Structure formats: C-alpha cells, structure tokens
Amino acid sequence: MIREEFNIRKNEIDSFYEILKIVELENPELSAYNLMKEKYETLGFNRSKIDTLRSTAYLLLYNLIESTIYNSVTTIFDAIKDSQLKYFEIIEDVRQYWLNNMYKHDEKKKKETIIDTMMRIADQIFENTIELASNEISYGGSLDAQAIFATAKSMRINVNNLHKIYNKNTHGQTLIDIKQKRNWLAHGEKSFIEVERTTTFSQLKEAKEYITVFLNEFINSVESYIENKHFKIEL
Numbered sequence: 001m002i003r004e005e006f007n008i009r010k011n012e013i014d015s016f017y018e019i020l021k022i023v024e025l026e027n028p029e030l031s032a033y034n035l036m037k038e039k040y041e042t043l044g045f046n047r048s049k050i051d052t053l054r055s056t057a058y059l060l061l062y063n064l065i066e067s068t069i070y071n072s073v074t075t076i077f078d079a080i081k082d083s084q085l086k087y088f089e090i091i092e093d094v095r096q097y098w099l100n101n102m103y104k105h106d107e108k109k110k111k112e113t114i115i116d117t118m119m120r121i122a123d124q125i126f127e128n129t130i131e132l133a134s135n136e137i138s139y140g141g142s143l144d145a146q147a148i149f150a151t152a153k154s155m156r157i158n159v160n161n162l163h164k165i166y167n168k169n170t171h172g173q174t175l176i177d178i179k180q181k182r183n184w185l186a187h188g189e190k191s192f193i194e195v196e197r198t199t200t201f202s203q204l205k206e207a208k209e210y211i212t213v214f215l216n217e218f219i220n221s222v223e224s225y226i227e228n229k230h231f232k233i234e235l
Contacts, residue, residue: 001071001075001078002071005067005071006067006071006215008065009060009063009064009068014194016060018058019052020057023049024201028044028050029045030042035204042231052192052193054192055181055195056179057194059182061182061207062182065179066143066209069143069148069218072219072222073151074137075226077098077131078132079226081130081131083229085130085231085232086130089232091156091230093154093156094155094156094231096132096154097155099125101137101138103115122168141179145168145171145172146172148175156230157222157229158232159221161221165213171211171214174212196227
C-alpha cells in the first residue's frame with residue numbers, strides 16, 4: 001500500500017518532469033489543433049511560464065513526502081487493527097503517538113467536543129482495537145528530515161539503514177528547501193515566479209533523486225516494522 005501509493009505519485013512527478021525538460025529547451029512552444037476553430041493554436045513559453053512550472057514541481061515533491069509519511073503511519077495503524085491488538089498490547093511509544101494525535105489541545109475547542117474526543121479514546125482503549133485516520137494526523141507543512149526522523153523515533157521504527165545513506169548536505173538540505181518553498185507557495189508569501197527564479201532543471205532533477213532515495217529507504221524501514229510487528233509488546 002505504502003510503496004504502491006509512493007510509485008503512483010512518483011510516476012506523476014516523472015511525467016511532469018518530462019514536460020519541464022522540454023520547456024527548458026530553446027524557444028519552446030506548445031501546439032494543438034482546435035477542432036472548433038479548425039486550426040492549430042500555439043503557445044510560447046517565456047521565462048515567467050517556465051519559472052511557474054518549476055515552482056509547481058516543489059508542490060509535487062512535497063506532496064510525495066507528505067503522502068509517504070501519512071500513508072506509512074496509517075498503514076501501521078491498519079496493521080495494528082488487522083492484528084486485532086488492543087491498546088495495552090501495543091508498545092508504549094505507539095500508544096503515546098496515538099493519544100497525541102487523537103487528542104490535540106486547543107483553547108478554542110468546545111467542552112462538548114473535548115468530552116466526545118475523550119469518550120472515543122476511552123471506548124477504543126477498553127473495547128476496540130485502536131485506529132488512527134489520516135485526518136487525525138497533522139504535520140502542517142513541517143515535514144523535513146528532522147521531522148521524519150522524529151516521527152520514526154516516536155513510534156520506535158528502526159531507521160538505522162536510512163541514517164547510513166542520509167547526508168545532511170544533500171538529502172537534509174533538499175528536504176528543507178522543498179518544505180520552505182512549498183510553504184511560501186501554499187501561504188502566498190512568495191509568487192511562483194519568485195520561488196523559482198534561480199533554480200535550474202538540473203537542480204530540480206537532483207532534488208527529486210535525493211528525496212526518492214530517502215523516502216525509498218524510509219519505506220523499507222516501515223515495511224520491516226509492520227512485517228515484524230514491532231508495534232506489539234513482546235510477552
């Protein structure tokens with residue numbers, strides 16, 4: 001499930017990069033036949049259009065990062081549910097992660113909402129297997145290498161092999177750049193043209209390669225974690 005979704009989104013990015021590679025050429029144009037007007041129409045790509053497309057690549061890359069982490073976490077909890085494990089049969093780290101995401105303190109929450117949340121938590125602890133939906137997990141555009149390692153640590157996922165291939169100056173800095181540029185665009189702090197005015201296609205290609213390697217190894221760690229049921233207390 002995790003790897004399948006990862007490959008789908010990676011293929012989408014690869015397709016987008018094929019378009020980027022073409023528009024980076026000298027005087028690129030897009031031509032198509034207009035059936036209504038019965039003639040070909042052509043669109044030229046100036047530097048502003050190309051910069052906008054490059055910025056879009058960062059949104060796609062961050063989406064790949066975020067979806068991979070979300071899918072990893074929800075798949076772990078799906079595995080717990082499928083194993084029919086109860087709250088006290090799960091290691092303390094995972095119980096804590098679950099509680100932190102099920103209940104997020106907010107001063108604006110109404111008393112009824114808080115009580116309802118606490119009742120749902122109590123019900124799952126004493127009656128059902130614990131569940132965690134993707135909408136109960138929130139990273140708020142904060143995912144970089146440090147946040148991903150922290151997520152793994154909080155659930156006691158062994159990422160030693162990821163640490164072995166990890167390079168702070170390549171994987172680490174790339175993840176920070178993607179997060180920052182995604183947030184600039186998502187929050188409207190900078191325009192698409194501003195964000196990608198100085199980046200080359202070669203740099204974007206490197207960014208894709210760095211995060212693909214990083215996420216692939218992270219998925220390997222999660223798959224091993226699930227396969228060996230490392231979320232379960234050993235009796």
